[in-house]
Amino acid sequence: MDSGQFPSDKPETRIQKRNREAILEAALDVFSARGFRGATVDQIAREAGLSKPNLLYYFPSKEAIHVALLTGLLDSWLAPLRALDPGGEPIDEILRYVRRKLEMSRQMPRESRLFANDILQGGPHLADLLTGVLKPLVDEKAAVIRDWVAAERIAPVHPYHLIFSIWAQTQHYADFDMQVRALLPAGENDPFPEAEQHLVSLFTRTLKPAAAV
Structure with missing residues (x-):
């Protein structure tokens, strides 16, 4: 698949770099709101403040923009899971992961919806990333969790389902933000502080070994 590389061997100028960044930022807005199928190049160009021909100079298709966006975001999206430290205190490590994922839902809701929309549509542009990048990482961290269970440092849990x-x-608070805010009691305008307390308590109870409960 075309990853949207700039069509020249020459280094990008400042204007070219700025235009590419504007396109990807606009695409994040459009794709996260409309999904890949509902988005159009015209919408992205309009959001970026560029003409359609100008946009197509940088990216030859809607698919190229989408793939470039997903690929460029993947490292930051997976960073919290990569940071899970086998040498750390198990419950602390898992709770740190929970907090980081929840904070990403607060700070990066568009990115969360971007990935969710692609998965809901069958993962047409995530399939290679899921099998080539995410699957080995999840296998690695599941093995760490399995070792913690075997050593009785956390309660028996299925590592993948954990x-x-x-x-x-955590991602519910980004993907269903409108529903969360609509259903919370009046006056609770920011769901995240209470959500963090709830999730920390929930996963702490789930993970504590029986002897520690």
């Missing part, structure tokens, strides 16, 4: 649960519990 990771999936963390994703579901």
Whole structure:
């Protein structure tokens, strides 16, 4: 797949770099709101403040923009899981991961919805990234969690489903932000402080070994 590399061997000028960044920023807005199928090049160009021909000079297609955006965001999106330290205190490490994922939902809601939309549409542009990058990382961290369980440092949990649960519990606040805010009691305008307390308590109870409960 075309990753959207600039069509020249020459280094980008400042204007060219700025235009590429504007396109990707606009695309993040459009794709996160409309999904890949609902987005159009015209919408992205308009959001970026560029003409359609100018946009297509940098990226030959909507797919190229989408792939470049997903690829460019992947490292930062996976950083919290990569940071899970096998040498750390297990519950502390997992709770740190929960907090970082929740903070990403606060700071990066568009990115969360971008990935969620692609998955909901069958992962047409994430398939290679899922199998080539995410799968080995999840396998590695699941093995760490399995070792912690075997050493009775945390309660028996299925390592993969623990990771999936963390994703579901934290990314919900980005992917369903409008629903969360609509359903919370009046006056609770920021769901994140209470969400953090709830999730820390929930996962602490889940992970404490029986002898420590």
